[in-house]
Amino acid sequence: MEPSFDPAVVRSLAPEVLAILVRRGADFAAGEDAVQEALVEAWRSWPDDPPRDPKGWLVTVAWRRHLDAARSEVSRRRREELVDAEPEPGPAAGADDSLRLYFLCAHPSLTPSAAVALTLRAVGGLTTRQIAEAYLVPETTMAQRIVRAKRTVSEVRLDEAGDVATVLRTLYLVFNEGYSGDVDLAAEAIRLTRQLAASIDHPEVSGLLALMLLHHARRPARVAPDGRLVPLAEQDRTQWDTSAITEGVDLLQSALSRDRLGEFQAQAAVAALHADAPTFEETDWVQVVDWYDELVELTDNPVARLNRAVAVGHADGGRAGLAALAQLDDSLPRHSAVAAYLHEMDGDVATAARLYAQAAMRATNLAERDHLTRQAARLNTARP
Numbered sequence: 001m002e003p004s005f006d007p008a009v010v011r012s013l014a015p016e017v018l019a020i021l022v023r024r025g026a027d028f029a030a031g032e033d034a035v036q037e038a039l040v041e042a043w044r045s046w047p048d049d050p051p052r053d054p055k056g057w058l059v060t061v062a063w064r065r066h067l068d069a070a071r072s073e074v075s076r077r078r079r080e081e082l083v084d085a086e087p088e089p090g091p092a093a094g095a096d097d098s099l100r101l102y103f104l105c106a107h108p109s110l111t112p113s114a115a116v117a118l119t120l121r122a123v124g125g126l127t128t129r130q131i132a133e134a135y136l137v138p139e140t141t142m143a144q145r146i147v148r149a150k151r152t153v154s155e156v157r158l159d160e161a162g163d164v165a166t167v168l169r170t171l172y173l174v175f176n177e178g179y180s181g182d183v184d185l186a187a188e189a190i191r192l193t194r195q196l197a198a199s200i201d202h203p204e205v206s207g208l209l210a211l212m213l214l215h216h217a218r219r220p221a222r223v224a225p226d227g228r229l230v231p232l233a234e235q236d237r238t239q240w241d242t243s244a245i246t247e248g249v250d251l252l253q254s255a256l257s258r259d260r261l262g263e264f265q266a267q268a269a270v271a272a273l274h275a276d277a278p279t280f281e282e283t284d285w286v287q288v289v290d291w292y293d294e295l296v297e298l299t300d301n302p303v304a305r306l307n308r309a310v311a312v313g314h315a316d317g318g319r320a321g322l323a324a325l326a327q328l329d330d331s332l333p334r335h336s337a338v339a340a341y342l343h344e345m346d347g348d349v350a351t352a353a354r355l356y357a358q359a360a361m362r363a364t365n366l367a368e369r370d371h372l373t374r375q376a377a378r379l380n381t382a383r384p
Contacts, residue, residue: 009054010042011125012195015101017058018122026066028104029150032122034069038062039125099199106170107153108163114149115170116177121146124192126183134183167196168208168264175212186216203255207265210255213248214271217241229371233280245275266295270307285315302332310338318346336362337372344379353379 014035021031038061042054051057105119120126120134132142175189193209221235252268269291277283292308295301305328313321321342328335340355356376363369 008191010039010046010058012191013055013058014039014125015123015195016055017062019101020059021062021066024063028122028154028156029147030066030069031062032150034062034066036121036127037065040127099196102167102196102199103163104153104156105149106163106167107156108166109152109156110149112170112173114145114152115166116173117142117145118149118153119170119192120174120185120188123195124188126188130183134177134185164200164202164204168204171196172208172264175215186212186219190216203258203260204262204264206251206255207262207268210248210251211264211268211271213244213251214268214275217244217248217275223367227367228374229367231371232274237279240275248272249275261294261298263295263298263301266291266298270295283314285311289315302328303334306332306334306338310341313342313345318342318344322346333362334359340372340375349379349382 017038018031018035021034022028026034035058038058041061042058101123102119105122106115110118117131120131121128128143128146129139131146132139135142171189171193174192175186177185190209190212193205193212197205197209217240218232218235220241221237221239222230224230248268249272252265252272255265256269270288273284273288273291288311289308292304292311295304296308306325309321309324309328312324322339325335325339325342330336336355336359340352340359343355344352353376356372356379360369360372360376363372
């Protein structure tokens, strides 16, 4: 039976191919350029003539592209050494070096935006154009960002120990970008995190994958047909993806059983409680508060404290939620929106309407601004 063309295979093999080139002596920047050229050639030729060994094909083509570039820059002796190193045609080595590339692309020397761009290109196999469209920036701007990132990590050895936490934060940043252009970054983040989970046995990797799946499962219900944001309390839960929820809960339970709690496991536990509730009103808010307590202890993150105040409001009443909120800096993003929500919960409609309007003016997202404006209008209309 002839092999068929699967676009996902092209992108999933990119990190392994790049790692093989680097291990053979290509520097990261040159190797990544060569892999990108091989990927472009694969997209052109595979639909009509798919190879029997996709990974071996990509390694061969990428290595030859690297040699072509090297011949114009190095001496005859170096060229001969590289040519001698070219492998014989046949199946590529089975070792999966993608884990080391995750660590390299999320290196602490990179800014978060550079780490995300480099991860999407080198590990995700996306083109510069695709990444630029996803981030709504010009392709030249993204190209410069990627070039600078590759320069930064070009001297980093792949055998250095990597920081799993930095890799996970980078993947979480990708996930939170959601969707724009022709690339669904939330789905891409899930794919890359699955790939990472296959390379490393770590409870926080499972925790992050569980968190992504549990959040992504609610995606179909988050936006109304007219583009309006639908709050969690108003979402049609029959639209939630039950298979993704089941997988996420199973991953979370397996991670928690190892008794090495991390921030992504704690966040996933909160998401699982929301997913488990038949209705918003039936959410186990006391447990949600408990998990936010764990998260705050792990991270002392002000956003976690902000979300905890909302959970306290549901568990113990609006006034208790406002007391928890009073401990936080009112310049925090979404502080006004949370304050409005808790004041409404406590029965102070006038203050809530004013704060919703204030939050709308501070919102940077158009959909969120529209939602908060609607909330303020709703309360103003309801007032006598």
